[in-house]
Amino acid sequence: MGVIRDCDIRSFGAVAGLAVAIVFTWRLLRSPSGTQRRQQKRQGASSSNPGVATHSNLSAVPSNACSPSDDSRAQNVVDEFFQPDKPTLGQIVRQKLSEGRKVTCRLLGVILEESSPEELQKQATVKSSVLEVLLEITKFCDLYLMERVLDDESEKRVLVALEEAGIFTSGGLVKDKVLFCSTENGRSSFVRQLEPDWHIDSNPEIVSQLARFIKYQLHVSPYKAERTAANVFSAPSLEQFFGSI
Numbered sequence: 001m002g003v004i005r006d007c008d009i010r011s012f013g014a015v016a017g018l019a020v021a022i023v024f025t026w027r028l029l030r031s032p033s034g035t036q037r038r039q040q041k042r043q044g045a046s047s048s049n050p051g052v053a054t055h056s057n058l059s060a061v062p063s064n065a066c067s068p069s070d071d072s073r074a075q076n077v078v079d080e081f082f083q084p085d086k087p088t089l090g091q092i093v094r095q096k097l098s099e100g101r102k103v104t105c106r107l108l109g110v111i112l113e114e115s116s117p118e119e120l121q122k123q124a125t126v127k128s129s130v131l132e133v134l135l136e137i138t139k140f141c142d143l144y145l146m147e148r149v150l151d152d153e154s155e156k157r158v159l160v161a162l163e164e165a166g167i168f169t170s171g172g173l174v175k176d177k178v179l180f181c182s183t184e185n186g187r188s189s190f191v192r193q194l195e196p197d198w199h200i201d202s203n204p205e206i207v208s209q210l211a212r213f214i215k216y217q218l219h220v221s222p223y224k225a226e227r228t229a230a231n232v233f234s235a236p237s238l239e240q241f242f243g244s245i
Helices: 002-030 032-048 050-059 068-082 089-096 128-140 152-164 184-194 204-210
Strands: 102-106 142-148 178-181 198-201 216-220 232-235
Touching: 089 128, 102 184, 128 142, 142 184, 152 178, 178 184, 184 204, 198 204, 204 216
Parallel strands: 102 142, 102 198, 142 178, 198 216, 216 232
Antiparallel strands: none
8 A cells, every 4th residue: 555655646746747847838938038949940940941931030920929009009098098087167167266156256357358447438348268267157156247437338338248248148147247336445345245255356456455355366467466365366367267278
């Protein structure tokens, strides 16, 4: 019995050793170095037999080889799959306004090309670049526009300009939410009575006066202004604040 067991153990060891050798040889042949050695052998054989040189060179290229262009295309597919979607303007507006639901905004220098009440006595022109942002704000905010004017004709010009720009038809704004006053303090009083989450203005004095009453403010100025309070932001224009241009 002891002899039989010794024979069984030696037989098992021989079989295991043979299996390891086969696996090692297979992995060696599958490795790049093994492939290279096989290619070198084929190339050596083809040099001694010129008649089969073309066939030998073709067979030297691994069937599973990938070109750099294939790798590049595969990487592009991976990058596109994992690249996050670019946020929409509506998402940016909501994020910038911190989900605020009520906004008051001055017209001169922000929505209109004109910058003084005297100019409104001649014409009123809505900035084309601000329309998209303005319409996005009206989709989820209660928006009030306001301005100081010198006469009734200026009011009419402003309302006509807003209507022709499509603000009353495309957005959620109504004419009753366009407010007019005769003094700068009147505009400040409008804002305090409405208690908005955001006020947008181009007059630094008004912005400074309202800083302690309004949660957030945006000071629109073509010149870089110093930040007067932690809740006051500044930008050259309304559309640039929201990154739409």
